[in-house]
Amino acid sequence: MRIDVYPTIQDLEKEKLSGADCVVIDVLRMTSTAVNALYSGARRIKLAGDERVARELSLSENALLGGERGGVRLPGFAFGNSPLEYTREKVKGRDIVMTTTNGARAAEAAIGAKSVRLCSFINVRAVAESLKASDHIIILCAGTHDKFSLDDCLCAGALCAYLNADEANDLAVGMRLLFEAYKDDIPLVLRQTKHYRYLESIGFTDDLAFSLRINTHSCVPMMDEDGWFS
């Protein structure tokens, strides 16, 4: 097994995608939210980088709209990007279209891979278990505004630790070792980063605590041929 971790969409080596299983990570908060929405009973989730596309899709597919810009819920949307909003009573049996600043674009960039999964700290062990037989895994971190984001890369390191591949690129090696050194206190690491502090400053402390717990969820969202995750 080989693992390549890419810190942003710009770094992705697109020519390698078709031969690999791709895992998209946007810990704060898109993939944490999507995992929790499906866990809470949502039927399917589609991700769209563009807000207009998301609005059109929600109409044509009779889907609920979720998402944010700058961390804050968009006007007229049923949900923002907080995993805690997606309660069973609100999402059960429903399709959801989400648009977010970074993660939805990463999920779009992953189209063309052999398979596409969504991963966060809350489901990282389940994702690893579903990939045990893969030859080549590409971990695509959403990043924050096209820059390296430590929350996503540290989660990639967690996935690398569980998978224990024979071959890995340098970022995969570094992040696995970082995760192994600090796995008992992920918030200690991430409290030092800008995106964590930004979300804290706009009141999302509960989301941070929720998103940084490890292996609380066992579901593994996988993309189907039409781009829906279930």
Next chain:
Amino acid sequence: MRIDVYPTIQDLEKEKLSGADCVVIDVLRMTSTAVNALYSGARRIKLAGDERVARELSLSENALLGGERGGVRLPGFAFGNSPLEYTREKVKGRDIVMTTTNGARAAEAAIGAKSVRLCSFINVRAVAESLKASDHIIILCAGTHDKFSLDDCLCAGALCAYLNADEANDLAVGMRLLFEAYKDDIPLVLRQTKHYRYLESIGFTDDLAFSLRINTHSCVPMMDEDGWFS
């Protein structure tokens, strides 16, 4: 003090360069070699990304030629890129022009910063001490073929640990924590990386051991107005 670490030249935010002190890192092996050549008595070193430019400079400046492509010494050059070749008897009082695959291009990309220093594990504490009064430090890692290279980024983490800045980008935070967790066994980390293994496979085991010792050298190469380091 603020620190930004960039893993490759492509990631550098060039518009920030003019207001910052820049540190160029290419642990395996350019900056280790340059530091050791100056420590061994070389008068000045100039770095050129282009081989033809390096050859012309060495003629016009009466300088010795050093450098590599693919890790191996170029034809007609006095030195390759092994720090151990640059002995006192060969370099004392001489100017040296070096061209290397990754590091020399990074040094060229740093031109325009308030100051430019060369750093490796062997002189990292000395570099940190020379920067105590800086407001903004940009650490530019050479990378390997324009990709994240863990040797350079881990050394950037060492520099961040010694500097203990108030503000840092996410890569700086992650690499500082990684260095702090593994600082007593840097080779343990880097033996897992591709570039280390490549250099080992072509016979440079002694260079690896030399380049991964911490704080054996106290000199801090700084670029002058004409692009020479001394």
